[in-house]
Amino acid sequence: MKNTLKIISCYSADTAGVCSILYEMGGMVVVHDASGCNSTYSTHDEPRWSKYPSNIFISALTERDAIMGRDETLTDNTVKAAKELEPRFICLCGSPMPALIGTDFYALASEIEKKTSIPTFSVATTGTYSYIQGAGLALKEFIIKTSVYKKREENTVNILGYTPLDLYINGQKERIVKLFEDKGIKVNFSSEYSENILNASHNLVVSQSGMEAAKYMWENYDIPYMCALPIGEKLSKFVLDIPNIKEPVFLERNTAKTSFYILGESLFSQSLAKALSLEEGIDAGVVYTLEKEDRAVAPCDYTTSTEEDTENFLKEKAENIIADPIYKHISPVNAKFMSLPHFAFSGRCFEHNIPNLMCDDHALKEVIK
Amino acid sequence: MIKIAIYGKGGIGKSTLCSNISAALAKKGVKVMQIGCDPKSDSTVLLNAGEKLPSIMKKYTEKGSALELKDIVFQGENGVLCCETGGPPPGTGCAGRGIINSLERLEKLNAYGIYKPDIVIFDVLGDVVCGGFSMPMRKGYAQKVYVVTSSEKMSRYACGNISMAVENFKGRDYAELGGYILNKKTSPEDNKALEGLCKDFNTQIIGEVEYDPLIKEAEEKDTTVIKTFPESKVALSFMNIAEKIYV
CATH class of the missing domain: 3.40.50.1980 (Nitrogenase molybdenum iron protein domain)
Structure with missing residues (x-):
């Protein structure tokens, strides 16, 4: 069992x-x-x-x-x-x-x-x-x-791995587009058909679903990639540096010990942890329940594959938890539980409560309020 | 690297033949990998002093994604790389899916890239009874299929069925029929009926193994005739077949 x-x-x-x-x-x-x-x-x-x-x-x-x-x-x-x-x-x-x-x-x-x-x-x-x-x-x-490489288009970024399963259709995609377009950076969303995807100068991976494609394009077409979501103002500025990167970039997090944990899609959770550190001075760890990229794991992070394991870990280590509301049922009663619905996990149950955290400090503060 | 698959009716002697061919090639310095595709996991016992190796499915069940090549690939006689897909106990589960999962796992772990064998021999259980048993003949796996048969009617019937499967899959760029290997169950044995089947499928008998009690004697000692009776006539016939397969 x-x-x-x-x-x-x-x-x-x-x-x-x-x-x-x-x-x-x-x-x-x-x-x-x-x-x-x-x-x-x-x-x-x-x-x-x-x-x-x-x-x-x-x-x-x-x-x-x-x-x-x-x-x-x-x-x-x-x-x-x-x-x-x-x-x-x-x-x-x-x-x-x-x-x-x-x-x-x-x-x-x-x-x-x-x-x-x-x-x-x-x-x-x-x-x-x-x-x-x-x-x-x-x-x-x-x-x-379907894609053919013709000519490198500088200052053009593919957004890889976008699906509503992780980034709900509440304006998150539009904010990411605006972030880049306001700075004159052209954006290709890989979720829309594009024959020019191999011509882009850079890839921004916004969920683990984009990782296979990013690695393929780096290994075969020398397109460097960054794994991060523009959550909050400071991380958004970091993401905007993408046209200057020459090789794969992962978010650095060095927290060794914490009692503040995030559960959700791995890349999203890592980005959220980074944003909390940059904006609020909170050192948060990630509990991985899905596939992850090892190079972006912090010492305090934890990988689990069973419900019992997740429950035991949270009971032992977590005093503050950000996760989909369903996780509340296996979280310790004394812990502060902050709800962040994840469509790939709870589907339509809480879809109207999914916040748009892209480029928005206020929404981030609301999550941890 | 070439990849071949050996098929044939159950009990016809595929594993004995595969192990002797592997041993013969390895003795000549060829790097061989033999993969048993049978839930019984007994393809490579003659190359491992009668010992049954832990199968891919058994180790995968235990270790999941932490599975490593060293858990499932072992060196047997003359350095032959031995591997068993394994599968469910009799009467349960799905043996075909076990073969699919195991062969995919070897690919994922880059087994052929890491060990770099000169030849990979898939020793496949019985007939092509479901999708899983056709896996070794699919694109990217074996380039040629050899069928082991005697001249007995039921054995020829199974041989015809396997040949038919290869023929049916031509449009899918699967393996092609490399030929038949006649494993004589009695002495003497008439080849005429099998020659008729060769005509039907436009193929040929690439080698013959005469009935010889030395095969049984070597098996009782949990080894190959190549190792135990290297100068025997039957050892020579295995070596001749090995040369036809690995030119």
């Missing part, structure tokens, strides 16, 4: 991550899964569903097709829909059932591409990993498949 979540929620799964990161790119995402599951990926985990259109389909995999290995049901229907919709690209991804029967998504994507002449790639999600993994792989595969 150690790995069972008995009290708290689970994070959105890898398949939802794929759908979320590709949502606004004008492609067609086909999830190989049983009929009815579309609502999980494209409504429960997707706050944009009622505002912007997107081509997200479910293959409606049946038990008979799974048993008989009838891959042609998926490929034929995808080809038919693609010819009608003419998407910019096609992405195939999986779920637990195709994972168990060993569907070869790579081969199927190649077959569909041959039949449609539309760039097609696959992300063999299993539904058993976190949204970070699905989104991260999908973004990297998207770039490899």
